[in-house]
Structure formats: structure tokens, C-alpha cells
Amino acid sequence: MRTLVTLCLAAFAISVQAEDVFKNQRERWLKIAEDSKPALVKTVHQPQRTVKAVQDDKAYQGWRYETDQEMTPQKLKETNFKQIREVTLDLGDHLTGYLQLNLLPIDSDMDAPTRLRIMLGEVPAEMNTPLDPWAENRLARSWMQDEVITFTLANVPYTVPRRLSGRYLNIQFLGGSTTFNFGIDVSFTSETSARKLESDGLAEGCPQMIRDIDRIGKATLRECMQTVYEDGPKRDRRLWIGDMYLESLANRYSFQNHLLTKRCLYLFAGLARENGILYANCFEYPKPHPQRLNYMISYNLLYIMTLLEYYRDTKDDETAQDLWPVIRVQLEDALAHVDNFIFNPDKQPQSWNFFDHRAGINTDACLQALIIDALKASHELGMALGKTSEVKGYPALAKRMTEAARKQLLDKKTGLIVSGRDRQVSVISQAWMIRAGVLNQKEGQKALTTVLTMPESVKPSSPYATHYLIEAMLLCGMEQEARTYLTDYWGGMVSRGADTFFEAYDPENDHLSPYGFIPLNSYCHAWSCTPIYFIHKYPEIFQTSH
């Protein structure tokens, strides 16, 4: 066995030991990324209504808004805000961009600064949960979109410098002149690199719930499509490989902005470590830079998938050839963590292999599957690019890893994949093994059916993990189950009033938060937009009423 691995590794012309494998490419790649930056479509919106918060156990997370019959956005311009003191506006949709406020004098001149607190939020509970005092170990307090603004001028539209994202805007009066009376004119300029779609592309008889899911999925993707594929426009506002992959799949069946995918692929390549290994996420400003903290083999392998899908969509041979060395380094690095054809999580350097937010989940089996899958994807791409000799060992290696996985990770008695020392049984381990072809259709059906009904199995806790479950169902012929699961899961968010799909969603627990505090959740999250992909890739399954 060792011989085969050695043979495969020897085929790599690029070594992770090399000083700077992309030294001569880095700058050029970043230039291509910059040149591929899309223009943003800007649209000015007016608030649609004012609302009042209602605490309601039956509402999502215990809060909902209802229309305030006494105040309107028009009245807000004409009524002295010092009397109103506080208002909540509904922008009418989830928007990402810049808030403008203009103080309109009423029969008086502004003779002192005026101070307002504004807060934009995505969902009602986020707006109505007290934020302070803030627990020190949480994600940053400053993710919350509350800002204190001092106006020194009236009759001049003031743009809040911070880009904001959400639907509901609360405004409070904090201080100002006793003699200056003013109304407030509010507008919001949204930004996205997604074009306006002329048609929803759905079949005539498509069920309403699927229509809703498709519409909201596209709203989610639209909001996340900025000058990169962001993960969430409220939080974390950045490019992650895992999100990019799913967004690019959904993009194929909606906005088809393939240039954006190209930009993201080049950004990651241009920001790789000296040894060519990618960082899992990166930032665009003030100049493109990676977050050096995050090393994730799982995401690096999804980079391979993204380039393959991009190539399938565009046949852009130049880009694929150019980035081919990046693919090889990620694969080589992943394989360096393999012992006897099995992924060894203890190998240095250790990586954070994200597959789901669920606390305590073991992802070793998922990574085993993903490496096998990446070998196959790299082989397909390599063959298409004429790299025959470089990739010729991949199928054999994938086969040996498949055999090792079946031998060591497949519980023959239960037919389930187990993961880690504690032989954890989770839904996503089965799903990823199905995707990798380690389990065949029949085995996969059985494993998924069993694992989903076992009380003690670890269930997915995020739309991200759920995407791979739906995919696995479709791969092993569980079409009706996939349709039902997708409709129930994403439909659950629809019936909870979602304008965009959430980062974290568990039908059993509306208060689920990976951060221990629901206002920190991102309620418009890229990785949740993928129903678009399934609905349009499999119209016969999802768009028919049966």
C-alpha cells in the first residue's frame, strides 16, 4: 500500500516543502481577481411602514412586528421626533448597503448637534433582545448593528459610514437642542452584484412553497453577492471557501455571474501561504488579505470542487490551467494527513475541519470521504486539462481509500458509517460517504433512513450540513425524501417569516445559536441559499406537484 501512496505523491511536481510555490504568480493572480471585481447594482429604497414589536410565544424566537397604525414613514418626516422619541421602520425586504438619514427642521433652526441611536436588524427577536451587558466570551459586541450618530447639520442627508444589512430599523432620540424640532427622512441604498432576474425560471405547476423557497433562496444569494461571495452580509461579511462553493452552485441556476466565481478563486490563490496551501477565508479591504488563523483542509478541498464546477459552467480553460497548481497543492496537503489510506486527524499541522456547527460532532469520516471525492474531482479536471500523467494515480488511490473506509469506518452490522475514536454515528458522515461513492445507492438509502430515525445519531444543525444531506438523498435515489426534507426544512424557515435563509436553523429549536446568543446569528447566510440549486437542477423532482 505504501508503494502506491509514494508513487502518487512522487507524481506531484510541486512540493509543500518548496519555499514559495506561487511566488511568481501571486501578484498576477491578485491582479486578475481585481480585474474581475463586479460592479455593484445600487437601488434606493424607502421604508414601507412603521411597526410595533409584539412578544408572542407562537412567533419565531418569540417576537413579531405588526404595522403601527398611528405612524407612517411619511408622517415621520413631518412630526417632531423629540415627541416620538423612538420608531421602528420596516424597509420592506432584507437589504444590504447604506442607510441615509436626513433631519428635516420643523419651524426652527438646528442650533446644536442632534444625537440618534440607530439599529438595523434582520429579524424581530434580534431587535428586541437586550444586548447589554455583553458576555466577554461571545463574538464581538460590535457585530450588532447599533450605531450612535451625532448630526451636526440638518437638511443634509447623512450616510452611516458602516455598511449595514437587515430589514428593520429602530431609531431612538438620544439628545439635541431644546428648541430644534425635526422630522426624519429615511432611505436605504442597497448594493449587490446580482443582476435582476427577468423570470423565476420555475415550471407552471410548481408548488407555492417551492416558489417561496426559491424566491427566498435567491434573495439570500443576492444579498451575499457583493464584490465577493460573502458568507453573510451582516456577519461575517467575508469570503469563505465553503460558502463560495455552495454559492457558485446556486449562482449557476440563478444570476450566472461566473466572473464573480473567477474573482473569488483567484483571490484565494493569490493569498495562499508560501507553501501554496490556502487559507479558509479572506478579506478584501483595505487590500486583499487572508485570515491567517484559519487552516481548514475540508474547505481547501472544496476549492477543488469549486474550480471543477466553474470549469464545467464556463469551459474557461485558461483559468483552470492557471489555477491547476493550486488544486495539486491542496490535494497533496490533504494526503499528507492520510496514514494507511485513512485520514489521521492527529497529524501535524492540525486543521479545523468544519462540516457543521453541531457541538461535539466528529468529522473524521467526512474528511475521509471528502479526500476521496477530491481525488475524483481532480482526476476529472486534470484529464480535461490534459494533465493525464499527473492525475493517473488518483483513481487507484481513491479506490484504496474507499476500501480502507469501508473496512474501518463502515459498521457491517448496522450499515452505518462511524467516525472517530468514539465511533460516532452522524447524519453527515453518511451523507459525505454517499457523495464520495463509498456507500452505493442501496447502502446509502439504508444508512440515511436508519440514521435519520435513530434518536441517538448526531443530526445536522445547519443549512450547510443539510445541503449535503439533500444531495446525498438525491444521489442515492431518495427523491421523494429529498423533496420532503427540503420542503420541510427550508419551508420551516419560510413559515417562520424568513426574508432570507438563516445561518443556523433547527426546526426543533428556534433559539439555536452557534454563538450562544441568537442576535449574533446571521439570518441571511450564503450556505442556506442552495435550494435554488436543487430546485432548478432537478425540476422534475421539485417543481412538480405530486
Added chain:
Amino acid sequence: MRTLVTLCLAAFAISVQAEDVFKNQRERWLKIAEDSKPALVKTVHQPQRTVKAVQDDKAYQGWRYETDQEMTPQKLKETNFKQIREVTLDLGDHLTGYLQLNLLPIDSDMDAPTRLRIMLGEVPAEMNTPLDPWAENRLARSWMQDEVITFTLANVPYTVPRRLSGRYLNIQFLGGSTTFNFGIDVSFTSETSARKLESDGLAEGCPQMIRDIDRIGKATLRECMQTVYEDGPKRDRRLWIGDMYLESLANRYSFQNHLLTKRCLYLFAGLARENGILYANCFEYPKPHPQRLNYMISYNLLYIMTLLEYYRDTKDDETAQDLWPVIRVQLEDALAHVDNFIFNPDKQPQSWNFFDHRAGINTDACLQALIIDALKASHELGMALGKTSEVKGYPALAKRMTEAARKQLLDKKTGLIVSGRDRQVSVISQAWMIRAGVLNQKEGQKALTTVLTMPESVKPSSPYATHYLIEAMLLCGMEQEARTYLTDYWGGMVSRGADTFFEAYDPENDHLSPYGFIPLNSYCHAWSCTPIYFIHKYPEIFQTSH
């Protein structure tokens, strides 16, 4: 007597009844104001040290700063601010302009917004007095220069949008990423329309205290000289006629930016009411507009004084001719409040006749004096401009008003001017009557000497009122007293650590505030800069050591 007044008023070609007396001039005047707007000199400053607040009964208002030996502005750039949490920096001088902050990453990437609270203040007590809860009836809470800033980028200098003014900068950490460590680089870009002076213009033997007063007076004026003569760069940041008058006098003996005086004169003229009566203050932005609330005959008459002084300085006949009708309307309006040669405060429309902040002060006598003075000034200016027939009645009218004042307001027994129904005796009533020539030198000396030593007389509470007292002393030959008073009064601020002279100052009460809250006081206030005027106009009195 009535005949004479009627005669004088008949001489006015312009009537306050006219629909819009300046209809055809307004736009042209504002254009001249705009064309006279000075360029601002910008200078970048670095903080000089970090400081710690010390509560100290002997310090001004109970607080002082001492150098923090453990931290420096340089160290602040290199030390993780999340550990420091809070710092106070000393910019080294009172500055007006824009604060820049730059977050400098230390071994990590910024992966969440960072939120800081900053506060700039003029004096230590302002920085260390708790601001909240804020009493509703105070001036605006938002005058306080504390701002909450959300940084979304590191390594990018962020300029606080609000113009700030002061010397001490406090920075507090409010929230941010647990993994992002950063230092802070602070700089401040000051702005002024005052040029740098090459020499202090003082005699060689000038006493140190006079040197200090002159230096601080010039710093005060420099800070207030922006694109108008502001009253105070922290608060109220606007152009008032009364401040403009005193600033223009000090300007003559320092920066000599007469174009700025011209701009301010034209601004007021262009923003007058339709009947030609001026508003007491105005704003430049978003476009020039008056504060329609403020009607002050006292200030309107000082407009006349300002134009006369401007004409004396520049011999700018074109401007003086152009604005001559403005003079006449103000004078006519003031005279419309005169009955039987005595100012009648009950006449409609009633005006706020500011002469001092002292609570309960009666200013009727001051206004009587000021009208007499304005008649004389208008006569001088009118004669110089060839308006002989228009002004020929003024001296006689001034004389009749002087006689009436002496008859009705001069207490023959005490030799003191009394004011209002309660026959209030105040220092400033004497001072203004001396200025107007109602009291002669000898009478003035006696009145001032008496009133200043009387326990029950109303004393001045502001540098504004004190200016007119010093002037009166000099006018009636009390040179030594003027020198001593000026040195004691402004020197008292010097010894209290003033970087600039205060809006309100009473040697007996460091906690004096016209607003019931000392942090609201303006500690750099235009009307306090006038020692410049006295020191340089009378070098033999102030610049010699005797």
C-alpha cells in the same frame, strides 16, 4: 423732544415697514460673503503624552491631569488596546479640527468590527464629570464630544466625521473580536483661518504674565477663526454679532485677517429679515441661514461698531457704502424702542438684549448707552461716507438721549447709573455709560471705583462683560486699575491652566456655568480673547513693568 425724534426718523429713507428692504441685495451680499471665505490652514498633530486624571481640590474645578509614566503615544501603537481598555491622550494644545484613528493589527487579522468610545474635551473636569443621566432642561447632551465609533477596517485611518475641539482625548474599548489584537495610532488635523504669527509683537520688557495672557488670547482667537468668527469651536460653533465685534478688534492687533470680518459682515447682511433687521447669529451650513429665534438689538447695534472698526482698519469704502443701509435699519429699529429719549424695554417687538450671563441682570441702562454710542458711531461712519444729510440729526439725538439718561438713570447722590424699575446697580451699566460718554472721565472713575467695591452691586460674570469694564477703565483714565484688573482676571485663568480663555469665568467660583453644568461651558470662547486688543493698543500701559 418728540419733534426732534420725528425729524431724525424722517431722515431715514428706508422704513422698517417696507416689504423687503434688501430684496435686490440679498443674493449679491451672500455671494460676496462666499467669495470672501478664507482658506483653512491645516496642520497634523501627534499626541504629546498620555495622562492620568487626579482629583485635587486645589486644581481648577477639582481635576488635573498628570503624565502617565507607563504609557506613551508610541507604546499605544504597539500595545494590545484590549488589554489597556482605556487611555487619555494629551494633544499638547487646544486644537480644532478632525481626529484620525488607525487600528494597527498586532499578529492577527481583524475579523469583526471594533468599537471604541472617544471623547475630546477642553479641560480636565469636563473629561471627568459623569455626563449621564442628563437633565432634560440643559443644553443638548450632544454638545458633549463623546462619540461611539465602529471600525470595520484595520490599517485604514478613520476620520471622525464630526469636527471636534479640545486638548484631551479619552479612548475606551467597547467591543471587538476576541482574536484581533491591535494598537492605536492617533493624529489630529487642526484647522484655522488664522495665519502663523512670526512675532508676538510685544515689547522686550513686557511682564511674563502679560506675555502669557497675550499668547493664550491669540490661541483663543486662532481656534475661533474658522470660515467665520465662531463664538466657540466646541460650542456653539457659530457666528454671533457680539463675538464678531470683539474678535474683529483682537484680529486687528494679531492675525489681521480683515477679509474674514468682511465675510461675516456680508453674511449677516445677506441673511437679514425682509424688513432689514439683522438676526443675532447665523450658521454657514448646509447653506448660510440665520437662527430665526434670536432678535437682539444690543448685538444689532454692535454690527454698526464692527463695520465702523472694519472701515477704520481697511478704508474699504466700497464695502462700507454697500452695507450702509444695514446700519441705518438697525439704528432705526433701536430708536423705535425709545420713548422720550429713553430706551423702553416693553416696546414691541421685544428683544433679548444680552450684555452678560449674570442671572437677574438688568440691561436697560446698557442699551440706552449703546444706542447713544451707535448714533455716534453711525455719525462718524456716515460722515466718512459722505452721507452728511442722512446723519446730520444723530449728534443732537445722542445729546438728548444722554441728557435723558443723566436725568433719569444717574443717581445724583451716589453718582451711579441705575437700571430698570428696581434701579439695579451693576458694574456694566457704569461701563457702558462711560463708553457712551454719558459719564465723563471723573464721574466714570468715581462710579467704577464705587460700584466695584460695593458688595451689593451686580458684578460681571463673563469675560465678555469684563471686556467693556476694562475698556471703560481705560476711557476714564484708570490705567493702573485696568492693567491690574486685566492681569488679575485673565491671569487667573492662566494660573488655572487655561490653554485658551473661557466663555464664563468668575475668580470667586470655578464652578460657574451659565448652563448649570460645567462640562457644557465653552473653554475656548471668542469673546475672551480681547486682552490682545488692550495689550497691543495700549503698549505703554500693559507691556511695561511698573
